[in-house]
Amino acid sequence: xxxxxxxxxxxxxxxxxxxxxxxxxxxxxxxxxxxxxxxxxxxxxxxxxxxxxxxxxxxxxxxxxxxxxxxxxxxxxxxxxxxxxxxxxxxxxxxxxxxxxxxxxxxxxxxxxxxxxxxxxxxxxxxxxxxxxxxxxxxxxxxxxxxxxxxxxxxxxxxxxxx
Numbered sequence: 001x002x003x004x005x006x007x008x009x010x011x012x013x014x015x016x017x018x019x020x021x022x023x024x025x026x027x028x029x030x031x032x033x034x035x036x037x038x039x040x041x042x043x044x045x046x047x048x049x050x051x052x053x054x055x056x057x058x059x060x061x062x063x064x065x066x067x068x069x070x071x072x073x074x075x076x077x078x079x080x081x082x083x084x085x086x087x088x089x090x091x092x093x094x095x096x097x098x099x100x101x102x103x104x105x106x107x108x109x110x111x112x113x114x115x116x117x118x119x120x121x122x123x124x125x126x127x128x129x130x131x132x133x134x135x136x137x138x139x140x141x142x143x144x145x146x147x148x149x150x151x152x153x154x155x156x157x158x159x160x161x162x163x
Contacts, residue, residue: 003139
């Protein structure tokens with residue numbers, strides 16, 4: 001059994017879209033856009049396929065998620081510019097936080113019981129030859145240094161820290 005998993009979803013990275021609202025008479029219907037539902041399904045299928053191969057067991061306790069988003073280099077650019085962009089950060093849509101949200105929501109309940117377990121998230125967006133997202137989910141084991149709070153006068157108060 002494995003307590004970490006890495007899976008890949010090929011195709012252009014997509015972020016979680018906001019819910020949509022539709023008025024029907026006096027009622028308001030809330031729904032998730034079709035494109036988001038379809039991409040979540042692709043992420044879930046990729047996860048399940050990989051999970052079966054590595055005998056992945058649902059994680060308990062704190063979880064760490066890393067999402068690498070690889071975007072297609074625009075074909076309209078010159079070959080030289082395309083080569084320069086390879087591996088460079090992407091500063092256009094999709095927003096990284098929405099890509100992470102979609103990835104986490106897609107495996108909620110199957111990779112871990114609840115996405116509230118996710119304690120550490122790392123995300124990357126860069127240009128590459130084959131568009132995709134690479135998602136790594138693992139048990140979060142690293143102990144963090146305790147926070148040291150400063151008093152109003154900006155001096156360290158160890159008594160306050162110990163409470």
